[in-house]
Amino acid sequence: MSLIREIKPLEEERLGWMAATFESVLDLVFIADLKDRFIYANPAALKKLGYTREELIGKTGKLIMSERNPKNLREEVLQKTLEPPYIWEGEVINVTKEGHEYCAYLKTALVRNKRGEPIGMTGISRDITEQKKEQEELESYAKKLEKANQELRKTQEQLLRTEKLAAVGVLSAGLAHEIGNPLASISSLVQLLQRKKPDEKIAESLENIQGHVQRISWIIQNVRDFTKEDQQSFMAVDLEEILRNSLQRICLQRNEKRIEIQTKFEPHLPRVSAEASQLSQAFNNIFINAFEAMGEEGKLEIFAQCFVKDMVQISIKDSGRGIPKENMRKIFEPFFTTKEVGKGQGLGLSVSYGIIKSFGGDIRVESIVGEGSKFEILLKKYL
Ligand SMILES: Nc1ncnc2c1ncn2[C@@H]1O[C@H](COP(=O)(O)OP(=O)(O)OP(=O)(O)O)[C@@H](O)[C@H]1O
Ligand SMILES: [Mg+2]
Incomplete structure (x- = not known):
């Protein structure tokens, strides 16, 4: 056919x-x-x-x-x-x-x-009702998985940070021991020479030396402070007072005029569990950075309010230059700085981080380059 x-x-x-x-x-x-x-x-x-x-x-x-x-x-x-x-x-x-x-x-x-x-x-x-339902379920699982993954990454980073801090702690204890003694000798020798009424030029140099010695001591002290493991006893600290004093001190030092400062504290803010001088130091470092990031003009906003059940939240927002994305993870690391050599040690934020963590609190940052940065600090209420 x-x-x-x-x-x-x-x-x-x-x-x-x-x-x-x-x-x-x-x-x-x-x-x-x-x-x-x-x-x-x-x-x-x-x-x-x-x-x-x-x-x-x-x-x-x-x-x-x-x-x-x-x-x-x-x-x-x-x-x-x-x-x-x-x-x-x-x-x-x-x-x-x-x-x-x-x-x-x-x-x-x-x-x-x-x-x-x-x-x-x-x-x-x-x-396709069933198919769609399965797809939606799958998508929701994928979202949950992504979230869990993010949490895991965050925890991993935190762990790494804590490990680094511990390593710095060991190192700094050694450093403090090795450097502390000769440093003390230098300092007393300088004082001795200063008492001998040297001429103006030498006196100036001696003062310079003394300044450098103090800076080295400060660095060692700071690194030691924030890696300190000894159990501290925390007190009920008046957060508003600490924040106001700290701000006032910095403004006086900087003779601040052109930075607008706005504060908003929730009435009857509960006291937080902390050690006053260390907490003050933690805020100082953050304020100093904010002022440095803003330069001559800008706006600094400080808010404090009750957060979830047992926490108080402090938010410090500046209108400074902001932090580039690639630096966001590093800023809490010891010795990370974007400042010129000799201008910054890169210790301020790692010290603040260590202090706040030691109080059982937390610190986070958000930033947009060119717009500013916001540091959010959580502290435990004193119960
Ligand atoms: N508010 C901010 N705005 C922009 N950048 C910031 C801010 N705070 C911190 N940084 C960035 O994080 C880096 C680390 O800050 P950190 O305070 O630890 O060290 P530093 O300020 O460089 O030096 P140090 O505080 O020891 O004098 C800074 O060099 C800066 O690049
Ligand atoms: Mg700093």
Whole structure:
């Protein structure tokens, strides 16, 4: 039998075959005329939608479209099917005869006769409610996983920071021991020379030496302070007083005029569990940084309020130059500084971090380059 002869009967039987296929598939199959009136719906469609064939035939697709679909969705489907590209696919919300709504994935196409003239449309749709639910669940798991991952990374970083601090502690104890004694000798020798009434130039140099000696002692003391492991006994500290005193001292030192300072303390702020001079030092370091970041002009906002149950939150916000993203992780590390050599030791924030952590508190930072930085400190209420 030639190929041509084989194809001819096939074509004639095609419609019958198609109908038989439509009757048995699980997907919902519809055929509609060019005015979107159903002329055929397969048993799966009738079953899912709850209509008899007689009820559905002659009705338009509007009957099974939920009101919750985006406005103009039906018009869009019809337009895309009747005009180029002559197909449409996407999600729609269908509604059954009983009013039950479900999400379906619909594919439509234009049907033409042998002469290529449009005669109707087909639509094949599938209930994807379960699939969507699974996808949403999956997405929510993915989000949870991402959050857990972030927490883990944060904890890891904190751990690393604590380890680093511990290492610095060991090192600094050794350093303090090795450097402390010769330093004390230098200091007393300088004092001795100063008492001998040297001429002006030498006196100036001696003062310089004394200044440097003090700076070295200060560095050692600081590093030791914040890595100190000995159990401290904390007191009930008046946070507002500490903050105000600390601010006042710095403003006096800097002869501050052009920085606007705004404070807002919640009335009856509870006392916090801390050691006053160390807490003051922790705030000092943060304030100094803020002033340095703002330069001549700017605004410093200090807020304190009760936070979750047992904590008080202090927020120190400056309008300074901000901290670049790549530095955000490093600023609490000892010896990290962006200042010129000799200008900063990179100890201020690591000292503050160590102090606040030792009180059972926490410190966080947010910053936008060019806009400013906000340090948020949490301290335990004194109970
Ligand atoms: N408020 C801030 N605005 C912008 N950058 C800041 C701010 N606070 C800290 N930094 C950045 O973090 C770095 C580390 O601060 P940290 O106080 O630890 O050290 P330092 O100020 O450089 O030196 P030191 O405090 O020992 O004199 C700073 O060099 C600076 O780059
Ligand atoms: Mg500093």
